[in-house]
Amino acid sequence: MGQASYVPDEQPPDGLVELEVGPVAHGGHCVARWDGQVVFVRHTLPGERVRARVTEGAPGARFLRADAVEVVRASPDRVVAPCRYAGPAGCGGCDWQHASPAAARGLKAAVVTEAMRRFAGLDVEVEVRALDGPVDGLGWRTRVGFASDPTGRLGLHAHRSQRVVALDECLLADSRITGMGLSSRRWPAGSSVEAVVSADGERLVVLSPGDAVGRSEPAPALDPGTSLIVVAPGGDRRVRDQGWVRERGWVRERAGGRTWRVSGSGFWQVHPQAAGTLVDAILELTDPQAGQRALDLYSGVGLFAGALGEHLGPEGQVVAVESDQQAVADARRNLHDLPQVVLVTGRVEGVLARPTGPAAEPVDIVVLDPPRAGAGRRVAEAVADRAPRVVAYVACDPVALARDVATLGRRGYHLAGLRAWDAFPQTHHVECVALLRPDQ
Numbered sequence: 001m002g003q004a005s006y007v008p009d010e011q012p013p014d015g016l017v018e019l020e021v022g023p024v025a026h027g028g029h030c031v032a033r034w035d036g037q038v039v040f041v042r043h044t045l046p047g048e049r050v051r052a053r054v055t056e057g058a059p060g061a062r063f064l065r066a067d068a069v070e071v072v073r074a075s076p077d078r079v080v081a082p083c084r085y086a087g088p089a090g091c092g093g094c095d096w097q098h099a100s101p102a103a104a105r106g107l108k109a110a111v112v113t114e115a116m117r118r119f120a121g122l123d124v125e126v127e128v129r130a131l132d133g134p135v136d137g138l139g140w141r142t143r144v145g146f147a148s149d150p151t152g153r154l155g156l157h158a159h160r161s162q163r164v165v166a167l168d169e170c171l172l173a174d175s176r177i178t179g180m181g182l183s184s185r186r187w188p189a190g191s192s193v194e195a196v197v198s199a200d201g202e203r204l205v206v207l208s209p210g211d212a213v214g215r216s217e218p219a220p221a222l223d224p225g226t227s228l229i230v231v232a233p234g235g236d237r238r239v240r241d242q243g244w245v246r247e248r249g250w251v252r253e254r255a256g257g258r259t260w261r262v263s264g265s266g267f268w269q270v271h272p273q274a275a276g277t278l279v280d281a282i283l284e285l286t287d288p289q290a291g292q293r294a295l296d297l298y299s300g301v302g303l304f305a306g307a308l309g310e311h312l313g314p315e316g317q318v319v320a321v322e323s324d325q326q327a328v329a330d331a332r333r334n335l336h337d338l339p340q341v342v343l344v345t346g347r348v349e350g351v352l353a354r355p356t357g358p359a360a361e362p363v364d365i366v367v368l369d370p371p372r373a374g375a376g377r378r379v380a381e382a383v384a385d386r387a388p389r390v391v392a393y394v395a396c397d398p399v400a401l402a403r404d405v406a407t408l409g410r411r412g413y414h415l416a417g418l419r420a421w422d423a424f425p426q427t428h429h430v431e432c433v434a435l436l437r438p439d440q
Helices: 101-120 274-286 303-312 325-334 348-354 377-385 398-410
Strands: 017-018 029-034 037-042 049-054 063-073 128-130 143-148 154-157 162-165 192-197 203-207 224-228 250-255 258-263 295-297 317-322 341-345 367-369 390-395 415-422 429-436
Touching: 017 029, 017 037, 017 063, 029 049, 029 063, 029 317, 037 049, 101 128, 101 295, 101 398, 101 415, 128 325, 162 325, 203 250, 258 325, 258 415, 274 303, 274 429, 295 303, 295 377, 303 341, 303 367, 317 325, 325 341, 348 377, 367 377, 377 398, 390 398, 398 415, 398 429
Parallel strands: 037 063, 128 415, 203 224, 295 317, 295 367, 317 341, 367 390
Antiparallel strands: 017 049, 029 037, 049 063, 143 154, 143 192, 154 162, 192 203, 250 258, 390 429, 415 429
């Protein structure tokens, strides 16, 4: 990635710098200062004193990055990381294994609060709630995306790197994923492998062989009951010549009192309690009434559209907008019993810019669940132009959320509520739902 190591003359002979660690920052690190420069340092906690190795930066850069490799003064919130792959030079999948679960939720709450203050100009206090599950924050992940190293072993990438750290086991993975034994097999070098286990215990592996297509190595055989699908560039059929198989490419999930079909590596919340929790929050916050109209933007396989459609009834309408064609196909199957849900395929910003069509009409409710980058100015302004009585915004990135809240604020909508859940324990990610209402 073109990272430069910065080793100025002032560093000790062992190449380490001693840092007094300040507040948490978005991204799984804390802020320190050294030699007049800001340092974003991982594997530490606020209030600690650590010895750290600078991993990125140069003299005069806006900031440096560093890894804490020795704790001089520990925080009372520090615990021993349960995973042997966590730490400097290890796997980059976790950020807070060295913090107690309660402390990690507090750090995430501080990040959300700071994002709202800095990017939306709002003083908001938020509590990050734990979801039901193991109290240690392990074994919750029902979808894990692995990469294979040059020898074909599966692992996860190091932080801010394409280097694959081979793993025997990921402690965040659901035990049923661990039980697939994927790490004991050899995979095409340079491939991506996503393991999925559904609410009903269905097991699916999605292989993206990348440059391995056309070479000799086959995909490994899997245990009976585990489906394997192959995603080849341009639909390359040579995968069949190499013995790679394609079986049923979807699993069933359950949330909001309904069963959902999700194909391949399509989007679904990875924590088993997250989807249902978010559905409940959306219904409570938006209070849908029979006969009203709603927009569900970035609707995926129809999770929120289905919940809204049931409450709005046959006299109401939900217009669900999604760009992924496979997700729309799944939504069509998932919502076939709700004719009041209208599915629109297309990029949200493009659909909202159309002067006519179902998404152009006034609505009572708007729900947004955009990707990590957020909805963006064009979408936020188009939402405000439709003058809904309430907007519910689901976000996994607090900075992107705060920026879009600021845009909606300039267009006459104020933040009326903010909830957050620790849907990604041990990592820096946090799931939020913001409620916005028109100014009086």
